[in-house]
Amino acid sequence: MTPERVKEELIREAKRLGIDKIGFASADPFLELKERLIRHREAGYESGFEEPDIDKRTHPEKCLPEAKTIIAIALAYPTKIPDPPASEPGAYRGVFCRASWGEDYHRVLKRKLEGLKERLLELVPGATAEEMVDTGALSDRAVAERAGIGWSGKNTSIITEEFGSWVYLGEMITDVDLPPDTPVTEGCGDCTACLDACPTGALVSPGRLNSQACLAYLTQTKGFLPVEYRDRLGPYLYGFETCQAVCPYNRKVNFTHHNEFLPDPEQVKPLLKPLLSMSNREFRERFGKMAGSWRGKKPIQRNAIIALGRYRDRTAVPDLIRLLKTDPRPVIRGTAAWALGRIGGDEAGEALRNALAEETDDQVLWELKNALKEEKTGS
Numbered sequence: 001m002t003p004e005r006v007k008e009e010l011i012r013e014a015k016r017l018g019i020d021k022i023g024f025a026s027a028d029p030f031l032e033l034k035e036r037l038i039r040h041r042e043a044g045y046e047s048g049f050e051e052p053d054i055d056k057r058t059h060p061e062k063c064l065p066e067a068k069t070i071i072a073i074a075l076a077y078p079t080k081i082p083d084p085p086a087s088e089p090g091a092y093r094g095v096f097c098r099a100s101w102g103e104d105y106h107r108v109l110k111r112k113l114e115g116l117k118e119r120l121l122e123l124v125p126g127a128t129a130e131e132m133v134d135t136g137a138l139s140d141r142a143v144a145e146r147a148g149i150g151w152s153g154k155n156t157s158i159i160t161e162e163f164g165s166w167v168y169l170g171e172m173i174t175d176v177d178l179p180p181d182t183p184v185t186e187g188c189g190d191c192t193a194c195l196d197a198c199p200t201g202a203l204v205s206p207g208r209l210n211s212q213a214c215l216a217y218l219t220q221t222k223g224f225l226p227v228e229y230r231d232r233l234g235p236y237l238y239g240f241e242t243c244q245a246v247c248p249y250n251r252k253v254n255f256t257h258h259n260e261f262l263p264d265p266e267q268v269k270p271l272l273k274p275l276l277s278m279s280n281r282e283f284r285e286r287f288g289k290m291a292g293s294w295r296g297k298k299p300i301q302r303n304a305i306i307a308l309g310r311y312r313d314r315t316a317v318p319d320l321i322r323l324l325k326t327d328p329r330p331v332i333r334g335t336a337a338w339a340l341g342r343i344g345g346d347e348a349g350e351a352l353r354n355a356l357a358e359e360t361d362d363q364v365l366w367e368l369k370n371a372l373k374e375e376k377t378g379s
């Protein structure tokens with residue numbers, strides 16, 4: 001069978017499997033990206049979630065000897081919650097970013113890629129292929145760009161003509177030589193909406209992100225969230241997406257054809273207070289299948305406490321005092337102190353002063369003093 005025919009058959013199979021976009025790229029080294037990744041590391045802009053071996057990231061043959069082609073896929077995800085529950089005083093809610101709605105995309109894309117691999121092996125018996133989604137060594141975006149799936153936006157996301165940047169990416173490296181597609185020529189033009197809207201200035205220049213200042217990253221850390229970012233998180237419990245939400249290519253885009261990604265409103269926009277007393281088991285049962293659960297319960301609870309503090313939700317004071325007094329995790333006690341300082345009032349103030357006399361952890365002590373200072377100045 002000719003390479004052109006194999007490619008046609010794979011495109012047909014992709015349609016049958018419900019893959020929204022498929023593109024083919026050569027497995028040549030990503031030399032430009034390599035330079036960029038080195039500069040990225042030198043500038044301290046990495047998140048730490050990337051594969052650390054830059055050679056492996058940019059030389060596909062290090063992932064699969066004899067690599068010839070990379071087959072890239074994209075799946076669109078929805079952007080709107082049908083009948084979203086209201087977030088209101090006494091019953092405030094947080095939100096998971098759209099990339100965490102429904103079933104974990106890693107699993108969904110992996111299934112699609114396995115289907116594609118099966119077909120490839122029927123067409124070319126003896127071929128080898130390895131699929132990757134997010135956690136593989138390659139840069140999924142660089143692959144998608146080379147395979148013509150979309151262009152690399154100034155917000156660093158891959159933007160497709162049909163679905164905007166609300167797409168997940170995945171790929172399969174193979175030793176089968178298939179005709180490559182050409183990268184798309186469309187681009188952002190003069191637009192700078194995402195750079196202007198980023199609340200932390202994490203997009204340091206077009207296409208360059210300082211992950212350490214990116215709220216999407218900061219929602220996923222397990223330690224204290226630096227004080228200067230706490231007011232900028234909004235209701236986000238996991239991930240962040242302002243740089244996508246403001247993009248003109250993403251406006252009015254809402255693709256709901258993948259049932260797996262449809263949001264359960266109570267899961268993606270949960271009440272904040274019940275999150276504070278959730279057991280590990282409850283967390284796993286309720287959120288375990290979402291992509292946003294991969295860092296566990298603690299960052300979600302920390303972010304929920306910050307949101308309650310920002311809302312100045314007085315009805316949360318008893319829960320926050322309980323955490324301050326009894327939670328074994330310093331991050332949770334310290335963040336509860338910050339929220340109590342924000343909410344203020346006699347009960348919160350007294351709890352902070354009592355905790356100051358008993359607390360032994362240095363960081364929590366710092367948070368307590370800071371919270372009491374804020375309370376005094378009323379800022």
Ligand code: B12
Binds near residue numbers: 098165
């Ligand atoms: C680490 C990581 C993060 C980090 C860092 C993100 C970043 N921009 O670097 C954090 C935690 C912040 C993050 C956040 C998000 N992530 Co993320 N993340 C990754 C991961 C694991 C690696 C990314 C990476 O290596 N970054 C380093 C930079 C330097 O490389 P890169 O972005 O891959 O490559 C691009 C640049 O180098 C650029 N480039 C190359 N040469 C040049 C030259 C010039 C002049 C310019 C301007 C640019 C340029 O083009 C490359 C291709 O676009 C990938 C999965 C993977 N294995 O690739 C997912 C991935 C990028 N994330 C994804 C998603 C969905 C998100 C979020 C939207 C989730 C959310 N809502 O919170 C946000 C978006 C934030 C943002 N603006 O990027 C998707 C992106 C889908 C898409 N349409 O682009 C991916 C591909 C996962 C997947 N398989 O679907 N993520």
Ligand code: SF4
Binds near residue numbers: 154155188194243
């Ligand atoms: S908001 Fe504008 S500059 Fe940013 S990615 Fe979208 S089109 Fe590009």
